[in-house]
Amino acid sequence: MSAAQTTAGVRPRQQPGRRSMLSIIMHNQRAFVGLLMLVVFVLLAVVGPMVVPFDNTQHFAQRLQGPSLAHPFGTDHQGKDTAMQFVHGSASVILLSVATAVFTLLIAFVVGGLAGVAGGRLDALLMFVTDIILTVPSFPIMMVLSMAIKITDPISFALVLSIWSWAGLARAIRAQILSLKRRDFVEASRVMGMGLAHIVTKEMLPNMASYVAYHFIMIMRNAVTASVGLMVLGLVPFSTTHWGMMLYIAMSSTGALYGGQAIYYFITPVIAIMLFQMACLFFASGMEEAFNPRLRTQ
Amino acid sequence: MATSNNKDAILQAQDVTVDFKLPSRTLRAVDHVSLDVYRGEILGVVGESGSGKSTLATAMLNIVSAPGVISSGQILFKGQNVLAFSDEDLREFRWRDVAMVFQAAQNSLNPVLKIKAQVLDTAEAHGNQSPDAVLKKARELLRYVRLEPDQVLDSYPHQLSGGMKQRTIMALSLLLDPEILILDEPTTALDVITQAYVMNIFKRAHIDLEITMVFLTHDVSIMAKIADRIAVMYAGQIVELGTVDNIFYTPFHAYTKGLINAAPSLTDDVSKRRAIPGSPPDLTNLPEGCRFAPRCKLVEEGGCKGEYKGELVEVEPGHYTTCVEWKKMRGY
Amino acid sequence: MAPLLQLDNLQMMFTGGGGLFRKKRHVGAVAGVNLSLDKGEIMAVVGESGCGKTTVGKMIVGLLKPTGGRILYNGTDITTLHGDAFEAYRRGVQMVHQDSYAALNPARTILQSLTDPILRHGLAKKNAEAHAMLEDLLKLVGLTPPEQFLDKYPHQLSGGQRQRLLLARALSLQPSLIVADEPVSMVDVSLRISLLDLMGEMNRRFNIAFIYITHDLATARYIASHGRIAVMYPGKVVETGNLSLVMADPRHPYLQALLAAVPIPDPRISRNMGELPLKSLEMPDPANPPPGCRFHPRCLYAESICEREEPLLAEHAGQWVACHRAAQIPRWQWQSSSSA
Numbered sequence: 001m002s003a004a005q006t007t008a009g010v011r012p013r014q015q016p017g018r019r020s021m022l023s024i025i026m027h028n029q030r031a032f033v034g035l036l037m038l039v040v041f042v043l044l045a046v047v048g049p050m051v052v053p054f055d056n057t058q059h060f061a062q063r064l065q066g067p068s069l070a071h072p073f074g075t076d077h078q079g080k081d082t083a084m085q086f087v088h089g090s091a092s093v094i095l096l097s098v099a100t101a102v103f104t105l106l107i108a109f110v111v112g113g114l115a116g117v118a119g120g121r122l123d124a125l126l127m128f129v130t131d132i133i134l135t136v137p138s139f140p141i142m143m144v145l146s147m148a149i150k151i152t153d154p155i156s157f158a159l160v161l162s163i164w165s166w167a168g169l170a171r172a173i174r175a176q177i178l179s180l181k182r183r184d185f186v187e188a189s190r191v192m193g194m195g196l197a198h199i200v201t202k203e204m205l206p207n208m209a210s211y212v213a214y215h216f217i218m219i220m221r222n223a224v225t226a227s228v229g230l231m232v233l234g235l236v237p238f239s240t241t242h243w244g245m246m247l248y249i250a251m252s253s254t255g256a257l258y259g260g261q262a263i264y265y266f267i268t269p270v271i272a273i274m275l276f277q278m279a280c281l282f283f284a285s286g287m288e289e290a291f292n293p294r295l296r297t298q
Numbered sequence: 299m300a301t302s303n304n305k306d307a308i309l310q311a312q313d314v315t316v317d318f319k320l321p322s323r324t325l326r327a328v329d330h331v332s333l334d335v336y337r338g339e340i341l342g343v344v345g346e347s348g349s350g351k352s353t354l355a356t357a358m359l360n361i362v363s364a365p366g367v368i369s370s371g372q373i374l375f376k377g378q379n380v381l382a383f384s385d386e387d388l389r390e391f392r393w394r395d396v397a398m399v400f401q402a403a404q405n406s407l408n409p410v411l412k413i414k415a416q417v418l419d420t421a422e423a424h425g426n427q428s429p430d431a432v433l434k435k436a437r438e439l440l441r442y443v444r445l446e447p448d449q450v451l452d453s454y455p456h457q458l459s460g461g462m463k464q465r466t467i468m469a470l471s472l473l474l475d476p477e478i479l480i481l482d483e484p485t486t487a488l489d490v491i492t493q494a495y496v497m498n499i500f501k502r503a504h505i506d507l508e509i510t511m512v513f514l515t516h517d518v519s520i521m522a523k524i525a526d527r528i529a530v531m532y533a534g535q536i537v538e539l540g541t542v543d544n545i546f547y548t549p550f551h552a553y554t555k556g557l558i559n560a561a562p563s564l565t566d567d568v569s570k571r572r573a574i575p576g577s578p579p580d581l582t583n584l585p586e587g588c589r590f591a592p593r594c595k596l597v598e599e600g601g602c603k604g605e606y607k608g609e610l611v612e613v614e615p616g617h618y619t620t621c622v623e624w625k626k627m628r629g630y
Numbered sequence: 631m632a633p634l635l636q637l638d639n640l641q642m643m644f645t646g647g648g649g650l651f652r653k654k655r656h657v658g659a660v661a662g663v664n665l666s667l668d669k670g671e672i673m674a675v676v677g678e679s680g681c682g683k684t685t686v687g688k689m690i691v692g693l694l695k696p697t698g699g700r701i702l703y704n705g706t707d708i709t710t711l712h713g714d715a716f717e718a719y720r721r722g723v724q725m726v727h728q729d730s731y732a733a734l735n736p737a738r739t740i741l742q743s744l745t746d747p748i749l750r751h752g753l754a755k756k757n758a759e760a761h762a763m764l765e766d767l768l769k770l771v772g773l774t775p776p777e778q779f780l781d782k783y784p785h786q787l788s789g790g791q792r793q794r795l796l797l798a799r800a801l802s803l804q805p806s807l808i809v810a811d812e813p814v815s816m817v818d819v820s821l822r823i824s825l826l827d828l829m830g831e832m833n834r835r836f837n838i839a840f841i842y843i844t845h846d847l848a849t850a851r852y853i854a855s856h857g858r859i860a861v862m863y864p865g866k867v868v869e870t871g872n873l874s875l876v877m878a879d880p881r882h883p884y885l886q887a888l889l890a891a892v893p894i895p896d897p898r899i900s901r902n903m904g905e906l907p908l909k910s911l912e913m914p915d916p917a918n919p920p921p922g923c924r925f926h927p928r929c930l931y932a933e934s935i936c937e938r939e940e941p942l943l944a945e946h947a948g949q950w951v952a953c954h955r956a957a958q959i960p961r962w963q964w965q966s967s968s969s970a
Contacts, residue, residue: 206737
């Protein structure tokens with residue numbers, strides 16, 4: 001927006017340059033679908049366990065059955081209903097991914113924000129640490145950590161997952177803050193004597209909202225992937241209903257990969273994970289258009 | 299329309315309309331505009347935001363940017379309809395027959411290539427000439443715009459100042475000997491001294507190289523120095539067209555008069571300056587009839603009802619206006 | 631009585647570049663500027679890009695810290711201000727940017743953006759009070775009805791409206807000085823005068839001093855016709871004084887060149903003007919200014935003394951000119967316009 005402003009007959013002004021996050025979602029098909037799917041999952045996670053009772057009794061007689069009216073997704077190797085495990089597992093999955101996203105964002109914000117706002121030596125120090133974390137691959141670290149630390153619940157699992165994942169986001173947040181710092185309206189705030197707290201929270205943050213939402217969803221997705229990976233490797237055996245766990249058990253104890261009815265116990269978590277990832281990706285790509293207008297096709 | 303038999307119209311826009319299709323409504327940036335560009339002249343098109351002049355220029359080269367479409371009319375270059383050209387013909391037409399220098403053209407230089415490379419790229423894209431011949435020409439042109447050829451050719455864009463970049467682009471635009479040069483706000487981003495230099499160069503290029511030029515600007519004062527004729531645009535229409543003397547000394551449209559009065563100058567009585575009241579037109583919500591009526595002094599004083607007849611009336615030879623009450627403009 | 635603002639040998643040296651194999655560049659963007667401004671006075675600071683005028687503006691509002699010299703606000707060095715005195719300075723000196731779109735937070739409504747500073751400085755205690763203040767303020771700058779503008783986002787308004795908002799925002803803190811950096815250059819030509827008139831009105835009604843920074847001599851003349859002018863050439867002031875006197879009899883060759891370059895909306899005059907009275911087009915490199923008078927490589931009247939010694943501002947017929955040959959430079963010929 002510059003000298004072109006005074007002469008061009010048509011400018012982005014005719015099409016709102018900045019829309020609220022909600023309106024962007026409403027107008028973008030992919031984001032909307034993604035959001036819908038995510039809402040379904042969340043509902044599943046929250047309401048599901050209340051509707052479908054947790055039934056851990058083993059009915060060996062009914063093991064490894066295919067889908068039927070009584071068992072929509074079949075049964076596992078211990079005769080437990082797969083669908084029930086799926087529903088309860090979703091609670092675990094959602095809780096885990098949201099917690100990871102929250103922790104990761106918090107750390108990234110503190111580190112990136114401090115670095116961007118303070119500048120100078122603090123910035124250099126923080127970025128040095130960040131860069132080290134960035135260069136060491138996170139998955140092996142998570143493997144080691146999960147072997148070393150006894151993980152018994154989703155929250156501590158979330159902490160482990162977030163400990164090595166905040167670096168990229170911290171850099172991104174710092175970059176955003178550095179660029180916002182130089183904008184005229186931030187300068188104007190400084191001239192008007194507005195304090196640092198105001199500038200960061202009221203001037204900068206609203207301009208980063210879509211960006212943050214995008215990353216929040218992507219972290220959730222990555223958390224699911226990472227947790228499933230760790231569980232399939234048998235490194236985090238604390239819950240039997242988490243989809244990753246279902247996969248692990250399916251592969252190790254039921255011979256699902258070799259055919260037979262056990263396939264349903266395997267397929268269910270796979271499809272669930274796939275759908276969840278799709279939801280995240282759809283929503284995220286829609287959000288991406290929010291802060292990169294050039295991607296908009298309309 | 300605005301043609302006369304003894305002049306050679308090299309580029310003509312005939313009843314051109316450009317619409318921008320937005321999600322909720324359609325915006326008409328250029329509304330049934332007809333304009334002739336005569337060979338060998340310098341035509342100035344003056345208009346502010348919302349006037350549609352830039353859109354008209356892009357239409358002339360058939361490069362209206364999406365979501366704009368040319369909904370009616372034709373663009374004739376030496377009698378042939380540009381809008382019907384094949385892609386191949388279009389490529390030749392652009393830059394070779396008609397070159398366009400965009401606003402803030404300095405930003406259209408590729409930041410990662412040296413000027414020399416960009417010169418060669420441009421030439422290559424438009425035909426086969428030996429690199430040596432191209433560079434020789436480029437050196438000549440750079441000297442013409444008072445730049446040091448070797449220094450400029452060997453530099454990256456960021457090593458040149460704004461004025462130098464503007465002159466480089468100008469030289470580049472002349473590389474393929476175009477017959478017409480369209481310049482969109484070529485001096486807006488420049489300092490006043492650089493602007494004066496660049497305008498002098500344009501004038502010399504016009505005389506020495508016999509190029510027809512079309513200048514688009516919002517600053518009517520610049521036109522006084524070099525334009526032969528001036529077209530004034532408002533809200534997508536041409537409201538007045540005439541020689542430079544006509545426009546400056548005897549304007550027959552309230553907007554033209556307002557523009558000249560509203561520009562603070564160095565010499566005039568400061569108290570005689572008058573702003574044009576109101577705000578620029580909202581192209582999605584245009585009034586019926588004369589589009590300038592909401593801001594027109596004549597209307598305000600009851601001298602005009604704000605009608606619009608939709609045509610340019612010839613008030614004296616070569617001088618046209620759309621103002622229906624133009625007779626009342628005398629002595630205004 | 632101490633002047634409202636005084637710039638005392640103000641300097642700003644930027645250091646940049648420099649790496650393993652390159653020497654650091656020292657850019658003297660402002661190299662010794664002396665100016666003073668009284669309460670309620672309007673001063674136009676005129677110069678081309680790179681002359682340091684924007685840097686001076688930023689130093690005056692406190693965005694940049696000078697590397698040399700002092701800025702005195704009401705007689706006190708601003709770097710020594712604390713507490714209440716600093717608050718008074720912070721409120722007293724405000725800025726209007728050139729790009730009205732960039733100067734407003736795109737994610738906040740006008741009401742939100744403008745309310746916070748009012749509350750912060752205690753000019754209103756509650757939102758409702760601030761709202762009422764803002765309504766009056768918007769009416770003052772010609773944005774009526776105010777409710778129509780308060781709930782909008784910046785992108786929903788036109789350039790001219792946004793520029794008025796910037797002025798309203800600056801006025802909201804009841805300042806004594808407003809630094810306006812090219813406030814009308816991005817606004818349509820037909821609207822510029824109304825904005826300039828508005829600023830003039832604010833100056834007369836509330837006795838607010840204005841520093842109007844621009845490269846456009848015509849608008850400078852319009853707004854500061856009863857004020858003063860300072861012409862800058864990389865880093866330094868080369869001519870200053872009462873604007874109407876200076877414009878009537880410009881002494882510095884650079885100013886004469888600037889005046890020759892301004893387009894005149896009168897075909898008969900402008901088509902008969904010759905070449906600019908300049909030897910070359912290029913501005914000096916601020917990291918490596920020419921010895922002696924910085925203007926001498928481009929000056930038609932330069933002599934050997936101009937290459938050796940830097941001229942200081944000296945008084946000539948009521949104005950201050952930094953030129954060794956000021957008395958010998960031919961007088962500027964004004965061509966009067968024949969049209970209305």
